[in-house]
Amino acid sequence: MEAIAFLWRRYPVPTPEIGALRRTLTDEIVHALGFSKTGFWRKALAPLLWFPSDRVARFGSAFEEQVVKHGFRAAAVWAVEPFVHNILVSGEENIPREGPLLIASNHPGSIDGLAIAAQLPRDDFRAIVSSIPFIQYLPTASRHMIFTTLDPHSRMRALREAIRHLQENGTLLLFPSGVLDPDPALLPGAGEALDRWSDSISLILQRVPDTQVVVTIVSGVLESRFWHNPLTHLAEEFWKRQRLAEFIQTIQQILLPGRIQLMPRLTFDQPLNAQQLLLSQERRFATQTLIQRARALMDSQRSA
Secondary structure (H helix, E strand, O other), X not given: OHHHHHHXXXXXXXXXXHHHHHHHHHHHHHHHOOOOOOOHHHHHHHHHHHHHHXXXXXXXXXXXXXXXXXXXXXXHHHHHHHHEOOOEEEOHHHOOOOOOEEEEEOXXXXXHHHHHHHHOOOOOEEEEEEOOHHHHOOOOHHHHXXXXXXXXXXXXXXXXXXXXXXXXXXXXXXXXXXXXXXXXXXXXXXXHHHHHOOOHHHHHHHHOOOOEEEEEEEEOOOOHHHHOOHHHHHOOOHHHHHHHHHHHHHXXXXXXXXXXXXXXXXXXXXXXXXXXXXXXXXXXXXXXXXXXXXXXXXXXXXHO
């Protein structure tokens, strides 16, 4: 529980930074519940959400300090520690230690990105993520993110930034489905969700053909009881219900450290050379090949 103890020692009283994070997080929780970020329900729910939002905000601020002092990988290791009993990792020896590296992973949410970053033997990490205001309030940590929205101009800007990072021999984490995926250890449809993987992978590889691609599968990041929490039924869409379940789980993990100890699985495939993936004239061949590898990894996790 070192991370929880640290944030209490470092932030015994609220700071302006924590206040801004708390308000932003409250907005996101209210929105996840299906209500407007402004108006009656935001005002009505804010007092009830103050305490959990404050604790998560303190954790976010402490994570930012860890990134400043020790780098993103070490901060990811620190941040994951309160949430897991153990991470069952396989294939980490497959991760190239230098050169442009693309990690293509499913996206069950929760701690998936941090869990992946914590296993990498390098600190040149960036991830393409949706424009989450909470993360954007962390100035140093957010430099490791490439933010995007549904707007086509935003997507093209993110794609150019991702390509530039790989051209500089960096590591890029990409969630090719573009949305939350079902947790393979808990929810149906995880295999089918792989078919949503975007052809943006091929576009990136064409621009940086010396990239090594490592397909990754994450599972076991969401507990069943949070998926079945009555509050999650306020969300109509599957992925919104999953996001709300993860909000509830994360808040409880921070408020009651040690009560929920996940054992997620994280599997890294053998690296694939971009030039070999691009040999076919079919534009989607590279993406389909990666989908097949991801499906095989998912099957191997389930049978383990």
